[in-house]
Amino acid sequence: MSVAASVENTSQRGGPLSKRLLRAFTDEPADRPPFWFLRQAGRYLPEYQRLRRGTPNFLSFCYTPELCIEAALQPLRRYGMDASILFSDILVIPDALGRSVRFVEGQGPVLEPLRDAGEIPTCDIARLDDRLAPVYAAVSGLAKAIPGDTALIGFAGAPWTLALYMVEGQGGTAGERARSWAWREPASFARLMSVLSDAVAHCLCRQIDHGAEAVQLFDSWAGLLPETQFRELVIAPTATIVRRLKAHAPNVPIIGFPRAAGVLYEAYVRETGIDAVGLDAGVPADWAASALKPGCTLQGNLDNILAVAGGAALESETLRILGTLGPDRFIFNLGHGVLPDTPPEHIGRIAEVVRNWSRP
Amino acid sequence: MSVAASVENTSQRGGPLSKRLLRAFTDEPADRPPFWFLRQAGRYLPEYQRLRRGTPNFLSFCYTPELCIEAALQPLRRYGMDASILFSDILVIPDALGRSVRFVEGQGPVLEPLRDAGEIPTCDIARLDDRLAPVYAAVSGLAKAIPGDTALIGFAGAPWTLALYMVEGQGGTAGERARSWAWREPASFARLMSVLSDAVAHCLCRQIDHGAEAVQLFDSWAGLLPETQFRELVIAPTATIVRRLKAHAPNVPIIGFPRAAGVLYEAYVRETGIDAVGLDAGVPADWAASALKPGCTLQGNLDNILAVAGGAALESETLRILGTLGPDRFIFNLGHGVLPDTPPEHIGRIAEVVRNWSRP
Numbered sequence: 001m002s003v004a005a006s007v008e009n010t011s012q013r014g015g016p017l018s019k020r021l022l023r024a025f026t027d028e029p030a031d032r033p034p035f036w037f038l039r040q041a042g043r044y045l046p047e048y049q050r051l052r053r054g055t056p057n058f059l060s061f062c063y064t065p066e067l068c069i070e071a072a073l074q075p076l077r078r079y080g081m082d083a084s085i086l087f088s089d090i091l092v093i094p095d096a097l098g099r100s101v102r103f104v105e106g107q108g109p110v111l112e113p114l115r116d117a118g119e120i121p122t123c124d125i126a127r128l129d130d131r132l133a134p135v136y137a138a139v140s141g142l143a144k145a146i147p148g149d150t151a152l153i154g155f156a157g158a159p160w161t162l163a164l165y166m167v168e169g170q171g172g173t174a175g176e177r178a179r180s181w182a183w184r185e186p187a188s189f190a191r192l193m194s195v196l197s198d199a200v201a202h203c204l205c206r207q208i209d210h211g212a213e214a215v216q217l218f219d220s221w222a223g224l225l226p227e228t229q230f231r232e233l234v235i236a237p238t239a240t241i242v243r244r245l246k247a248h249a250p251n252v253p254i255i256g257f258p259r260a261a262g263v264l265y266e267a268y269v270r271e272t273g274i275d276a277v278g279l280d281a282g283v284p285a286d287w288a289a290s291a292l293k294p295g296c297t298l299q300g301n302l303d304n305i306l307a308v309a310g311g312a313a314l315e316s317e318t319l320r321i322l323g324t325l326g327p328d329r330f331i332f333n334l335g336h337g338v339l340p341d342t343p344p345e346h347i348g349r350i351a352e353v354v355r356n357w358s359r360p
Numbered sequence: 361m362s363v364a365a366s367v368e369n370t371s372q373r374g375g376p377l378s379k380r381l382l383r384a385f386t387d388e389p390a391d392r393p394p395f396w397f398l399r400q401a402g403r404y405l406p407e408y409q410r411l412r413r414g415t416p417n418f419l420s421f422c423y424t425p426e427l428c429i430e431a432a433l434q435p436l437r438r439y440g441m442d443a444s445i446l447f448s449d450i451l452v453i454p455d456a457l458g459r460s461v462r463f464v465e466g467q468g469p470v471l472e473p474l475r476d477a478g479e480i481p482t483c484d485i486a487r488l489d490d491r492l493a494p495v496y497a498a499v500s501g502l503a504k505a506i507p508g509d510t511a512l513i514g515f516a517g518a519p520w521t522l523a524l525y526m527v528e529g530q531g532g533t534a535g536e537r538a539r540s541w542a543w544r545e546p547a548s549f550a551r552l553m554s555v556l557s558d559a560v561a562h563c564l565c566r567q568i569d570h571g572a573e574a575v576q577l578f579d580s581w582a583g584l585l586p587e588t589q590f591r592e593l594v595i596a597p598t599a600t601i602v603r604r605l606k607a608h609a610p611n612v613p614i615i616g617f618p619r620a621a622g623v624l625y626e627a628y629v630r631e632t633g634i635d636a637v638g639l640d641a642g643v644p645a646d647w648a649a650s651a652l653k654p655g656c657t658l659q660g661n662l663d664n665i666l667a668v669a670g671g672a673a674l675e676s677e678t679l680r681i682l683g684t685l686g687p688d689r690f691i692f693n694l695g696h697g698v699l700p701d702t703p704p705e706h707i708g709r710i711a712e713v714v715r716n717w718s719r720p
Binding site: 224262285311 | 532534535536539540543544546583584585586587588589590620621622623624625627641642643644645647661663665666668669670671673677680695699
């Protein structure tokens with residue numbers, strides 16, 4: 001499906017600007033901001049746990065379009081978010097590039113670590129598309145299945161975050177092997193980043209062709225990098241991917257999420273060309289409103305642990321964020337994904353507060 | 361030993377301002393900045409590994425003054441840093457408060473997790489002093505043993521970071537249990553923080569009494585907190601401790617290190633009363649120089665993984681940091697502790713570059 005057809009398709013369902021999420025990328029004033037939640041589909045929902053029981057292998061689940069579509073629809077039925085996000089995993093790209101990826105219960109993803117420059121895969125587009133065909137099919141199916149006022153967000157991991165998983169073999173580390181490689185052998189690390197940038201840009205273009213109306217780039221490990229490496233490994237490849245997506249589909253908004261980037265959020269927003277930026281919970285809302293907002297839509301940033309804890313602070317913090325960041329050019333979200341032990345009623349409570357909020 | 365005696369003692373050895381490190385807390389212009397390295401004593405040094413072999417239990421090592429003194433002196437002999445830091449561990453305070461602490465090889469510290477408000481210890485000062493007597497003895501002994509132009513830094517973990525270890529039972533987590541408790545039951549969590557603030561302030565006063573000429577507060581897990589909790593759990597207790605230390609020893613500089621605080625470094629510097637702030641490697645040097653420096657000495661922030669990697673970038677990054685942050689009101693350091701697999705010659709190379717640098 002071409003971009004033109006994709007836009008026409010949403011147009012047939014009321015036009016992009018009938019969707020609250022897409023209006024957040026324009027200067028149109030909003031009564032309330034749109035909302036969705038990082039990892040809004042997943043283990044905190046009993047209906048998801050039932051769905052997963054039939055397909056315990058997580059990668060097999062991600063490569064079965066009907067399961068991905070059903071998982072993505074589950075939270076919409078409960079909470080009516082303004083956006084649906086593709087159900088998938090950022091590690092489908094390393095997997096499609098031929099690196100072994102396994103998901104170990106209670107431990108997260110485990111990859112065969114990429115040890116040296118000789119093991120850097122090539123970006124074989126035909127093989128990538130073949131392997132990712134079920135992901136694209138999930139996008140198409142979800143585009144047809146979601147309500148007409150709900151926007152569909154596609155996503156991929158950003159090159160640095162994928163490189164970290166590939167070199168370290170896991171997340172949650174200080175990235176010593178990957179970062180040390182990047183310092184010691186910048187040329188070969190740049191080759192790895194280039195392969196990943198090509199793969200990510202291609203995969204996001206294909207998701208757009210299949211019906212994604214916005215895309216998000218997850219750079220979950222951006223916060224590990226000092227400024228020099230942040231510029232080389234986060235800002236530069238993101239700017240490259242943004243250019244390629246804009247050449248392919250100029251009107252599809254791109255949300256960047258350089259988690260834990262701290263002060264470097266500002267350079268990221270100014271220098272990558274992204275349309276919106278996801279804020280982790282550590283970013284002070286008043287700073288974000290003054291330093292990042294002009295020209296950039298903000299998304300975030302309620303503490304996901306507060307969504308577990310609940311209580312009076314859940315409402316007061318939600319209202320604080322809405323008051324400081326909303327309603328224009330703002331998308332309410334968490335600062336990190338919904339945790340498995342989050343009571344579903346807490347997510348419902350947040351949705352209710354956002355939906356009932358209106359511009360003071 | 362009283363503070364007056366402590367100052368007199370350093371005075372006998374040339375006076376505080378004969379020490380380059382202490383001059384960095386004044387407006388006196390510097391030809392080059394002082395330097396020391398976080399975790400400058402430790403496993404990357406073969407002589408430390410030999411010393412540890414005799415006392416594999418790390419807590420026993422920390423409670424044996426002559427071993428702590430020798431470990432602290434080892435890097436001074438090789439590199440002649442401008443400061444020596446007490447060899448100890450931030451978890452001696454939870455241990456002295458009666459919480460079980462063990463160090464497991466390859467896994468780091470493990471504590472019996474503090475499960476609820478009923479398990480919050482009281483701050484029994486007599487028991488604390490009894491248990492920490494060998495730590496204070498290490499301070500006294502080190503004060504006598506170091507060269508006359510070397511300043512002695514004492515330290516403690518900050519209350520939030522100690523609370524995180526005590527509640528989670530380990531570091532390296534997202535702090536879900538501790539943060540969720542703080543959101544759900546702010547009153548009982550505040551009681552835990554108050555006990556820890558008392559213990560930390562007391563322990564640092566005692567280190568000063570025994571010869572510490574500056575103290576550093578390590579808030580290693582500050583970066584996990586959203587703004588509201590950062591203000592309650594990092595800024596407020598730090599401000600309390602600073603007030604108590606200033607009442608006890610007005611001239612002893614206090615270095616705060618709220619690692620990974622990002623944009624919140626600015627509020628930390630403005631609102632705690634600390635004299636200097638440790639910067640992690642993710643803080644852009646130019647931002648720190650303009651946003652934090654007026655009135656506050658900066659310390660940092662070379663990437664510790666670059667100290668492992670070495671090569672041309674080691675020198676260029678060291679020079680970039682010196683040029684942006686130095687030389688006045690600046691202490692050169694790493695952004696995080698020296699890693700065990702750091703080649704000792706890389707530390708020597710950094711020391712050489714800093715020592716040979718001079719104001720342009």
